[in-house]
Amino acid sequence: MNIGEVAKRAGLPPKTIRYYEEIGLIKPLRDPNGYRAFRDQDLHKLAFLSRARTLGFTIEDCRTLMALYADEGRASADVKQVAQEHLGHIDDKIAQLQTMRDTLSELVHCCAGDNRPDCPILKDLSAEV
Amino acid sequence: MNIGEVAKRAGLPPKTIRYYEEIGLIKPLRDPNGYRAFRDQDLHKLAFLSRARTLGFTIEDCRTLMALYADEGRASADVKQVAQEHLGHIDDKIAQLQTMRDTLSELVHCCAGDNRPDCPILKDLSAEV
DNA sequence: CATAAAGGTTCCCACGACAGGAAGGTCAAG
DNA sequence: CTTGACCTTCCTGTCGTGGGAACCTTTATG
Numbered sequence: 001m002n003i004g005e006v007a008k009r010a011g012l013p014p015k016t017i018r019y020y021e022e023i024g025l026i027k028p029l030r031d032p033n034g035y036r037a038f039r040d041q042d043l044h045k046l047a048f049l050s051r052a053r054t055l056g057f058t059i060e061d062c063r064t065l066m067a068l069y070a071d072e073g074r075a076s077a078d079v080k081q082v083a084q085e086h087l088g089h090i091d092d093k094i095a096q097l098q099t100m101r102d103t104l105s106e107l108v109h110c111c112a113g114d115n116r117p118d119c120p121i122l123k124d125l126s127a128e129v
Numbered sequence: 130m131n132i133g134e135v136a137k138r139a140g141l142p143p144k145t146i147r148y149y150e151e152i153g154l155i156k157p158l159r160d161p162n163g164y165r166a167f168r169d170q171d172l173h174k175l176a177f178l179s180r181a182r183t184l185g186f187t188i189e190d191c192r193t194l195m196a197l198y199a200d201e202g203r204a205s206a207d208v209k210q211v212a213q214e215h216l217g218h219i220d221d222k223i224a225q226l227q228t229m230r231d232t233l234s235e236l237v238h239c240c241a242g243d244n245r246p247d248c249p250i251l252k253d254l255s256a257e258v
Numbered sequence: 259c260a261t262a263a264a265g266g267t268t269c270c271c272a273c274g275a276c277a278g279g280a281a282g283g284t285c286a287a288g
Numbered sequence: 289c290t291t292g293a294c295c296t297t298c299c300t301g302t303c304g305t306g307g308g309a310a311c312c313t314t315t316a317t318g
Contacts, residue, residue, distance in 0.1 A: 002265075002266070003265090003266070004264095004265065004266080013305080013306080014266090015304095015305065015306060015307090016304075016305065016306095018267095018268095019304070019305065033266080033267095033312085033313060033314085034266080034267060034268095034312080034313085035265090035266055035267080035313080035314095036266085036267090044255070047255075048254050048255050051253070051254050051256070052254050053304090054229075055229050055232060055233055055254075056226070056229045056233075058303085058304095059303080059304075065250075065251070065254065068248075068251065069251050069254070069255060071246075072246060073246060074246045074248070075243065075244040075245065075246070076240050076241050076242055076243060076244075076245055076246060076247060076248035076250075077241075077242045077243055077244060079240065079248045079250050079251055080237060080240045080241075080242035080248070080250065081242075083233060083236060083237045083240070083250050084237055086233065087230065087233050087234060087237060090226055090229055090230050090233065091230065093226055094223060094226050094227065094230065097185070097219055097222055097223050097226070098223065100183075100184050100185045100219055101216065101219050101220065101223065103184060104184055104185075104212060104215065104216050104219065105216060107212060108209060108212045108213055108216060111205050111208065111209045111212070112205050112206075112209075113205055113206045113209040113210075114204065114205060114206055115204040115205075115206060116204065116205055117200075117201060117202060117203045117204070117205060118205060119197075119203070119205035119208045119209070121194075121205075121208050121209065121212050122194070122197065122198050122208055124180070125177050125180050125181050125184075125194065125198070126173070126176075126177050126198060127180070131294075131295075132294090132295075133293095133294065133295080142276085142277085143295090144276065144277060144278090145275080145276065145277090147296095147297095148275070148276060152275095162283085162284060162285085162295085162296095163283080163284085163295080163296060163297095164284080164294090164295055164296080165295085165296090182275090187274080187275090188274075188275070
């Protein structure tokens with residue numbers, strides 16, 4: 001399989017796949033012409049990565065998760081811990097965005113949005129420290 | 130005022146302030162010794178930037194907002210539009226994170242988290258394409 | 259059989275918004 | 289006079305790609 005083919009199947013751009021090879025997440029073989037030769041196991045790993053990235057795991061998390069996946073003797077507790085920490089980060093980020101959203105939404109609501117210059121949004125931003 | 134002083138007052142690291150000058154958001158004067166000499170108006174702008182960044186506006190948004198702030202003849206509609214677009218982006222991001230969170234939370238919940246290798250999280254990640 | 263299009267390769271630069279650190283100049287206190 | 293706290297510029301790194309140049313290989317078509 002060439003890179004275009006796996007890209008389609010794994011749902012990842014070729015650029016990203018090359019990058020994943022560069023940082024050692026996958027190790028595709030090479031054809032005599034220099035083209036990367038992806039095996040099913042490579043495709044499988046890429047699909048794994050694609051899915052994990054969709055769930056927001058960092059590349060380093062992915063590396064850890066793939067190592068755990070490959071380790072038959074793993075403890076599910078280790079996997080769970082990685083996932084829970086990530087979940088914590090997501091929750092933090094959501095909370096932070098929600099705070100922004102609340103403030104911003106309030107300000108937008110208060111702004112007349114007409115052709116006059118008075119604006120509670122700017123007033124808030126320029127409020128005294 | 131030197132950079133350390135404004136940094137404290139505006140709640141921004143000196144590095145960030147230097148960066149803001151570099152990209153033209155502020156234009157502090159210079160003392161004969163080469164030190165930046167911040168006026169009240171510079172501090173005011175930095176406080177504005179700090180607040181806007183806290184609300185998640187991009188640097189380019191900040192540039193626009195500061196221009197609107199400086200423009201006495203602005204229409205509040207223009208400010209509102211910038212804010213509303215930003216609000217939209219925040220909502221998108223929250224929705225995306227929420228989707229991740231839901232899936233991940235479900236998976237974490239299903240994982241025993243013991244010393245056995247069976248793990249629904251890894252099972253999900255390695256599911257067939 | 260020649261050619262053109264579509265695919266592959268490496269390499270380098272850019273993004274956003276800074277953070278870290280080196281190497282050096284300046285200033286206030288003891 | 290020295291120490292230490294500031295300040296300066298300059299360069300590099302972050303994270304996960306995306307864009308594009310310059311070049312090579314394969315496949316399809318006239």
